[in-house]
Amino acid sequence: MEEGVTRIGVSLPKNLLNEFDSIIRTRGYSSRSEAIRDAIRNYIAEYKWLEREEGE
Incomplete structure (x- = not known):
C-alpha cells in the first residue's frame, strides 16, 4: 500500500x-x-x- 494512504467510504447505487x-x-x-x-x-x-482551456 502507498505511504500516506487514507481510507474513505463511498456509497453508490447498485447499478453504478x-x-x-x-x-x-x-x-x-x-x-x-x-x-x-x-x-x-x-x-x-x-x-x-479544462481549466487551462477555459482560461485561454
Whole structure:
C-alpha cells in the first residue's frame, strides 16, 4: 500500500457499482481501489486540462 494512504467510504447505487465492476474486470484492474485511484487521477487531469482551456 502507498505511504500516506487514507481510507474513505463511498456509497453508490447498485447499478453504478455493477457497471464499474464490469469495467474493472475488462480493464484487468487487481482491485476496486486501484481502479478508483486511476479514475480519480484521470478526473483530476481532465479537470486541470479544462481549466487551462477555459482560461485561454
